[in-house]
């Protein structure tokens with residue numbers, strides 16, 4: 366929007382109408398839609414005259430704007446939701462249920478679902494994003510489970526029972542007694558760290574990372590041999606996508622997902638994809654026909670690149686030039702997107718907000734799918750998952766055979782995380798396949814046939830995600846965490862990364878959609894709007910310093926997209 370076209374109606378109109386007895390206030394939210402707030406007050410003014418004033422003001426306002434700008438009036442709504450993943454779609458559902466029906470959902474991709482993202486791999490629907498309903502079979506019911514059951518989603522409880530005994534290294538199968546002994550030690554250490562986490566949560570002790578807890582267990586000796594590292598990886602990195610030296614002990618031990626909902630994981634392998642859960646939620650309030658959403662409130666292929674926000678009112682701009690205006694916006698994009706420069710917020714988000722965004726971690730978790738001409742791995746039920754122990758920690762470590770989910774397809778899935786995931790994303794798939802074949806041949810011998818097909822998702826380089834899911838690092842206390850979700854004027858924030866108990870998970874995104882929508886509804890209808898708490902008021906108070914800091918941060922820490 367060219368700056369010269371800006372017309373601030375309040376200035377213009379106030380110039381025309383300002384009188385001693387008339388207190389008239391107009392606010393112009395943006396250049397091409399006038400969000401008018403008129404207070405025409407006068408003890409002596411009759412209601413007819415007041416109406417007249419309002420009408421004249423509105424006419425004048427729109428005439429001035431039309432003269433100044435020759436563009437369509439963009440869509441108006443009460444709430445704009447940016448992003449149609451689990452959290453955005455569920456926030457929309459909540460708003461509509463509570464009577465706020467004039468919403469607009471802007472989604473960058475050609476479909477909804479976000480990181481619940483299925484992919485056609487040689488005619489088979491695989492999940493490049495979320496795969497499991499994590500945390501079932503416990504005291505509380507995981508909120509995703511009833512939805513999955515209602516739509517008949519196909520899944521199986523994963524059998525991890527024997528994983529730590531199915532260990533290979535560079536010389537082949539590791540003798541069961543060696544693997545068992547190491548597995549026992551690592552499991553004891555894992556239980557110790559969990560107990561320490563519980564104790565520290567009940568105390569005023571400051572947080573430590575998981576690695577520190579491991580040192581406490583073993584008098585500073587931490588997993589170091591290939592087998593120890595691989596089994597440690599299985600317990601930690603395979604869940605959090607980052608190593609124990611990064612992950613907060615207090616915030617992850619015990620992990621609420623499992624302590625609340627149970628320790629089972631249901632592996633989804635449905636031809637409709639795990640995203641069918643999001644579609645089910647969307648269909649409950651967005652018009653649809655033959656399984657396709659036809660509701661004009663959902664706008665696909667809309668990459669938001671600028672958000673102007675004020676105390677009341679937002680103006681959202683997309684790469685295709687379209688502009689949307691509303692009273693509020695809910696931003697549901699991933700933490701990785703917030704950390705990048707894809708969306709330009711005007712004014713800049715405040716320091717306290719950026720600090721929480723930049724301090725929390727967006728981890729990278731990559732499941733690589735492989736199709737072989739035949740199976741060469743163990744197919745008995747106790748060999749569902751197997752482990753490769755390399756001298757390099759995290760080098761193609763956790764494997765799953767998908768025989769039971771996709772019979773006769775000869776599929777394997779191997780998971781890499783963090784640095785290895787980033788590395789693999791940057792290289793051609795043929796190089797990744799060469800590395801994988803080297804690993805498999807050292808595990809199963811030289812006769813292993815080369816895979817016919819490989820699929821390597823690229824979450825880190827995808828500008829719409831910039832990683833897989835958030836991980837709670839050492840150094841983020843609960844008030845810094847709260848700031849991730851805290852609203853800024855008319856902007857509200859949701860997404861898995863804003864769920865204090867269940868960050869990183871589908872159910873976290875689901876629940877946060879409701880939490881954020883409720884917060885906004887409270888503000889809209891009860892005037893109970895969240896205010897900055899005292900912890901960051903001091904920072905906000907020093908506006909000049911803050912602006913300087915922000916400038917520095919923008920200049921120094923935001924990496925250009927291409928270089929990431």
Ligand SMILES: Cc1cc2nc3c(=O)[nH]c(=O)nc-3n(C[C@H](O)[C@H](O)[C@H](O)COP(=O)(O)OP(=O)(O)OC[C@H]3O[C@@H](n4cnc5c(N)ncnc54)[C@H](O)[C@@H]3O)c2cc1C
Nearest residue numbers: 448450451452473479480495496497669833860861870871
């Ligand atoms: C590889 C992987 C494995 C996972 N495994 C599991 C698992 O097994 N179990 C589990 O519970 N969880 C898992 N997760 C995490 C789970 O997928 C997420 O927590 C959840 O789906 C996040 O939902 P969300 O709504 O917060 O964000 P998203 O799904 O990221 O939704 C945000 C939406 O915003 C859109 N968007 C981004 N930028 C813009 C823009 N500028 N303009 C407009 N739209 C934009 C995106 O396209 C996206 O649709 C996994 C994730 C990944 C990536």
